[in-house]
Amino acid sequence: MRLYSTLTRRLEELPPAPGPIRMYFCGPTVYQRAHIGNARPFVLGMWLRAWLRDRGYEVTLVHNITDINDKIYEAAPGASAELAARAARWYLDDIGDLGLGLPDELPQATQYVPQIVAFIEQLVDRGAAYAAGGDVYFAVESDPGYGRLSGQRVDQMEPEERSSLKRAPEDFALWKATKPGEDTSWESPWGPGRPGWHIECSVMAEEAFGPVFEIHGGGLDLVFPHHENELAQSHALGHGFAEIWTHNGLLTFGGEKMSKSLGNDVSIRNVVDTWGREVVLLFFLSGHWRKPIEFTDATLQQAKAQAEGFRNVFRSPSEPGGDWSALEAALDDDFNTPEALAAMHGWRDRELLRRGLSLFGLGSLAEREEAPAELTALAAARQRAREAKDFAEADRLRDEIAAAGWEVRDAAGGFELVPSPLQPDVGGSTADVSSS
């Protein structure tokens, strides 16, 4: 099993099973309903965990929730703690509804402030950080390897407005003194305040795993500065930190990165309600994890058609054939889900296909839905009408069944009722972009 690592810019072989494989995937900052782009690292992490476990690994997935951040203060002045708690619950509900289960741990920054303070104190003791006016900053100059992950060079970065407290513009905050209007703060050796974003993740990851772990994941937009800074912080204490860095491609909408700040985001909630969880998962499955994917009605529609195609396999007799090793080869080679999907499209062996789909939380496509008794009665009546060659009546009954959202399909010696794929749940519009 190998995965592409941002750190080395090439494919890295994982240690042999059973590992262990410890994975830390960055989650969202919670201050409103998370958008569908936020779901990608979560989905990828859960799929990777499932696959590695299938391959005999001992895997632990930790997925954090950032509930201390400037954004939260801005979004709810004076009531940020309540908002963060509420939005964290939304996020848990939303990812839960994707039907993939939950990560092994879901740490929140607010639970780790004492550990964060202790970590910062060590950095200060080592001379890698300095206090200034109630803030504490990381001294980037102290890390000769800074830029190892992103390739950014401090001397080439765009000029930034100088903070009077920082010694150098590239230094970043580990601890921020509390400001007027902020409704949460914690005590520290430097006075009341709150942790900076990057240190939260360094600490939560190390609290879960210790100073070294195998995989750190997150969106491509986190490479710099967030992950670069995490790495610098932990290296400053002599910790190896993450060995393989996986960064998923971003979701675009209208050709641009989907993001709250651009206002072109569509919530997970909205997409799951509109299209259903299986379609969302198939949508993610159809693109390689490292590449961007464009969120459009057309691509969702295609994912929906694929879901229907898989359901139809389970409405037909199982036919032996198909090669599990094709799926293994695809997934072991940088977790190539589009290729795995292509392999599964060739399978008519129900058990094999069910096993493959289940890896991705799509085992439900194998389940058949019972029609309501009254529709079964109508279908039976239609069957009798056909036998009596009363085709006008048969067609009328078929229309009546269709109006109820079901489709009659003639089967050998009888009929089958399936929920109409044209009806009704899936209007399929992404027009309702959140406006706030």
Next chain:
RNA sequence: GGCGCCUUGGCCGAGUGGUUAGGCACAGGUCUGCAAAACCUGGUACACCGGUUCGACUCCGGUAGGCGCCUCCA
């Protein structure tokens, strides 16, 4: 200015130095009372310009266009 990524047939999307990716849509056919589903068949693609090579969509260089990051961001 710096760092990195991308450009495949109507659409989505893998991949490889010489072999049909796959899916969606579409068209024709088989089946059907007619449909639906299923199955069969069909379109021969790799931004542009050079180079390397017996041979490049696949390697190298350049051009154009697009995207991400350098500020909160999955």
